[in-house]
Amino acid sequence: MAPSTRSYASPGTRPAGLRADAERNRERILAAARRLFASDGLDVSMACVAREAGVGKATLARRFPSREDLIDAVFADRMDAYVGAVTEALADPDPWHGFTGFVRNVCAMQAADRGFAEVLAMTFPAATALEARRAEAYHGLLELIRRAKATGHLREDVTDQDMAILLMANAGVIAATHETAPDAWNRLVGHMLRAFAAPGTEPPPLPPAPSPAALYRAMIQTARATRPAEGRAEPGARPGGE
Amino acid sequence: MAPSTRSYASPGTRPAGLRADAERNRERILAAARRLFASDGLDVSMACVAREAGVGKATLARRFPSREDLIDAVFADRMDAYVGAVTEALADPDPWHGFTGFVRNVCAMQAADRGFAEVLAMTFPAATALEARRAEAYHGLLELIRRAKATGHLREDVTDQDMAILLMANAGVIAATHETAPDAWNRLVGHMLRAFAAPGTEPPPLPPAPSPAALYRAMIQTARATRPAEGRAEPGARPGGE
DNA sequence: CTACAAGTGGAACGTCCGGTCCACTTGCGT
DNA sequence: ACGCAAGTGGACCGGACGTTCCACTTGTAG
Numbered sequence: 158m159a160p161s162t163r164s165y166a167s168p169g170t171r172p173a174g175l176r177a178d179a180e181r182n183r184e185r186i187l188a189a190a191r192r193l194f195a196s197d198g199l200d201v202s203m204a205c206v207a208r209e210a211g212v213g214k215a216t217l218a219r220r221f222p223s224r225e226d227l228i229d230a231v232f233a234d235r236m237d238a239y240v241g242a243v244t245e246a247l248a249d250p251d252p253w254h255g256f257t258g259f260v261r262n263v264c265a266m267q268a269a270d271r272g273f274a275e276v277l278a279m280t281f282p283a284a285t286a287l288e289a290r291r292a293e294a295y296h297g298l299l300e301l302i303r304r305a306k307a308t309g310h311l312r313e314d315v316t317d318q319d320m321a322i323l324l325m326a327n328a329g330v331i332a333a334t335h336e337t338a339p340d341a342w343n344r345l346v347g348h349m350l351r352a353f354a355a356p357g358t359e360p361p362p363l364p365p366a367p368s369p370a371a372l373y374r375a376m377i378q379t380a381r382a383t384r385p386a387e388g389r390a391e392p393g394a395r396p397g398g399e
Numbered sequence: 400m401a402p403s404t405r406s407y408a409s410p411g412t413r414p415a416g417l418r419a420d421a422e423r424n425r426e427r428i429l430a431a432a433r434r435l436f437a438s439d440g441l442d443v444s445m446a447c448v449a450r451e452a453g454v455g456k457a458t459l460a461r462r463f464p465s466r467e468d469l470i471d472a473v474f475a476d477r478m479d480a481y482v483g484a485v486t487e488a489l490a491d492p493d494p495w496h497g498f499t500g501f502v503r504n505v506c507a508m509q510a511a512d513r514g515f516a517e518v519l520a521m522t523f524p525a526a527t528a529l530e531a532r533r534a535e536a537y538h539g540l541l542e543l544i545r546r547a548k549a550t551g552h553l554r555e556d557v558t559d560q561d562m563a564i565l566l567m568a569n570a571g572v573i574a575a576t577h578e579t580a581p582d583a584w585n586r587l588v589g590h591m592l593r594a595f596a597a598p599g600t601e602p603p604p605l606p607p608a609p610s611p612a613a614l615y616r617a618m619i620q621t622a623r624a625t626r627p628a629e630g631r632a633e634p635g636a637r638p639g640g641e
Numbered sequence: 642c643t644a645c646a647a648g649t650g651g652a653a654c655g656t657c658c659g660g661t662c663c664a665c666t667t668g669c670g671t
Numbered sequence: 672a673c674g675c676a677a678g679t680g681g682a683c684c685g686g687a688c689g690t691t692c693c694a695c696t697t698g699t700a701g
Contacts, residue, residue, distance in 0.1 A: 176668060179678060202658060213680035218660065225622075278575055280618035318608040321618070322572055322587050329571015330564055333520055345564050348594035366560040376522035376563070380467075418647060418698060444688060455650035460690070 194272030229284035243297035253310035436514030471526035485539035495552035
């Protein structure tokens, strides 16, 4: 029979031998997941993704057996942009300028995609495509930090751990403010770059603070969004009055 | 049709006329919630709280109809400590020293109680006891910032919004690291205090960075903790345990 | 001591989740 | 054109959650 057994069963890798309609469905799933992850974070239910994509839950589960597989496929290209940001920064003739630009760029990527913000603050051992790119970017970051320190503009006591911590912190700010104060993250980054600048170095200008009203609305929004089930309707006509 | 005998069951207020055993159960619920909120955040299920307290779900629901009511009762005393921290800072003869100490104290409170970390990053309009104390602390913070600026040690462009942003950022760091790198928050605060210090002012020393291994473990932990259902058998040994 | 209301927890919903099964449909090589 | 395997989605299961109901227990006032 000589069946063309080009079937890669290995999950997580790009299944090249998919049937045309299956490949189309895969793309629709990825597009839907990209949308939902970006707006709602990584915790959206798989059922929601399937609904948004217009496919059955079984199809989603067959193509991406675990949420991590889906995350891996969805954010691979974002991670490419991440790696690209490091490369671009390394190409900057002024390493300190490259470093500050890199930090701002990456944090802006987080702000633009809530799911990606969380991805950068976590590790997914099973998401091999993702983690390979993360490792690559990490390598470049180490070199970028080394060069920036050599110029004397980046403080000597700043380490790559500080970048990880900044990404976690930024993820927290974005989770709280992305709806109503979408520029708040910029303020955090401005402060951190000030802290990273060696004494005598001119730090980048500090962005304006978000308005108090916007921040307050963000804090309410957060409380609501995290616990959506609490929104109760009117109790209605209850027979036994207490 | 029942004649409203005693209708005003205003939630959130302290029910003074509870039967003795009911009051005891109330305390057990509060103690259980305090424990669970502190270790797991505000999103623990009400069923878990009831189980931990050793009471039925109905009892919990009767005493605290919404999660916000429970949060209000649990964190009222923590908020007292929060107000106390401001008061203490205002009593410091050196406003800059008072300010830095306040920031560190509050962020340490967040680190010690994950639920409280989230409370400080959100607003709960229905939690009147909580919000009253928050407003009081906010008032004191404004004065503290004013005085610290007057000494010339706190930068002029720092505002109270920055404190809110710091609390959100710190909540993010703590959510990611509280298990395996419990000192990471300290590093963030150290950087922020550097950024807050006016040029020429000696900023507080920067705490040491957490170990790379601990941070890495924290990032894995976060991914697992957020999505507990994903826990499946590990496919294989982790290659490079960096 | 007694009667009654305040209080209780188990059980029964209704909803949503992730995972799996299976009778259909459909692309595609022939 | 045709047949088969790849692909599909509705249906079903077990589990967790929040809510409500109700028969029972237990303080406590008189």
